[in-house]
Amino acid sequence: MKFPSPSSAEAVVSITGLCRRFGSKTALQEVSLYVPRGGVFGLVGANGAGKTTLIKHILGLLRAESGSVRVFDVDPVADPVGVLGRIGYLSEQPDLPGWMRVDELMRYTQAFYPKWDMAYAEKLREQFGLDPAARLKTLSKGQQAKAGLLAAQAHRPDLLLLDEPSSGLDPIVRRDILEAVIHTVADEGRTVFFSSHLLEEIERVSDHIAMLHEGKLVMCGSLDEIKLQHRCFILRFPTTQTKPPVIAGALSVSGMGREWSVMCNGARNELPARALQMGAEIVEERFPSLNEIFVAHAGVTASARANSEEQTTAH
């Protein structure tokens, strides 16, 4: 699947045809995506979709099996110091030294980053309500996530990379973390790359999104464009349809009897005429939620795989 790409000068991350297998398991298959400079880029996908594997390639922790990965137009495996010095990274389970106090963590992390901004770190510490004297192992899961975010953010990285940063946290801590993320972007020219399996979270904070499903990129683009391109129609047929009607341009069709819900991607002007030709009337037209869009695209991938498996078995 091809998606529009900015020029490499505009892209903070530029991934082309990336494939990765672990034994017989394909974790990433021909993934190409471009993260533009500035704004929040949300990577969404169910558990096991390949999000962490993709992030590990951006960090240079995994070498591309095939395809290429460029971060700031540099290969992160060939130049880890050059790339990692400009990235702030927070993983799903931040690996913090439990014996350290919060203020020690701040001084310790400062040693790794020449651009560390202690005044900004202090501001974040206060904003997150972290006691400077508290040992990290005594902090709650939410407080540990905030301490990890502080350490990832206070050197004002060009790219803040967050792998499921709010996984397992309560709604208030999630909100605090997302707000800190949005403020990071308000710092001129900074980019946040944020992975989550929570679509509503991605929808709330992202300007651009990419959707991974079973290692494949099923959609990528600006959130506004994606939402505008998709449309849902409820069609009513004069008679009961015993199987889903085949409508050119439909991404997904669901329903039963006389009423069927049809989602289209880019064919919204043509679809009403096609429905009319089939004798159906449109009883409702609306914008689908991001969740509905994701499910429709994931379903297309699943049925394409089932078809190709059927063809392989037939040969």
Ligand SMILES: Nc1ncnc2c1ncn2[C@@H]1O[C@H](COP(=O)(O)OP(=O)(O)OP(=O)(O)O)[C@@H](O)[C@H]1O
């Ligand atoms: N080191 C590894 N060895 C074997 N299989 C792996 C390894 N790392 C990842 N995988 C497999 O690759 C697939 C993608 O895993 P990945 O962790 O990238 O998904 P994810 O989208 O981040 O999932 P989650 O939301 O659960 O963290 C999974 O099927 C996983 O089991």
